[in-house]
Amino acid sequence: MAWDVRIGGRVQGVGYRPFVQRLALSRGIRGWVRNAGGQVLIHAEGQRALLDGFVNAMVAEAPPLAVPEPPVIREADFLDLLDFKILDSLAGAKGPKVIPPDHFVCA
Incomplete structure (x- = not known):
């Protein structure tokens, strides 16, 4: 089973993508995560209970x-991915970027 997940809010510049990758790997989820216009996009593959x-x-x-x-x-096409990666940010994506006050952005 595969899902595409979109999460907004304060999720950029706070270590959220590495967190999602570690979480996925620890739970046996395959796929990817990337920034896109102030949001994070995730493609996740695994068993329904694991995805939940x-x-x-x-x-x-x-x-x-x-x-x-x-x-x-939303349900997505199953791509039979082998691992979970952090992809480059989606170029040209627009949307609000919420950066916490008094905090540096991750490089």
Whole structure:
């Protein structure tokens, strides 16, 4: 099973993509995560119960400076990916970028 997940809120410049990657790898989820116009896009593949837990944990266990909004989930094509990667940010994507005050952006 595969899902495409979109999460807005304060999810950029706070270590959210590495957090999502670690979470995915620890739960046996395959896919990718990337920034896109103030949001984070995730393609996740795995068993339904694993995907449910993964998506819930992305909000409940978020890094201290992150403030993720409720995820938007839709079923996606299963690509049979072998691992979970952080992809480059989506060029040209527009949207609000929420950066926490008094904090440096991750390089």
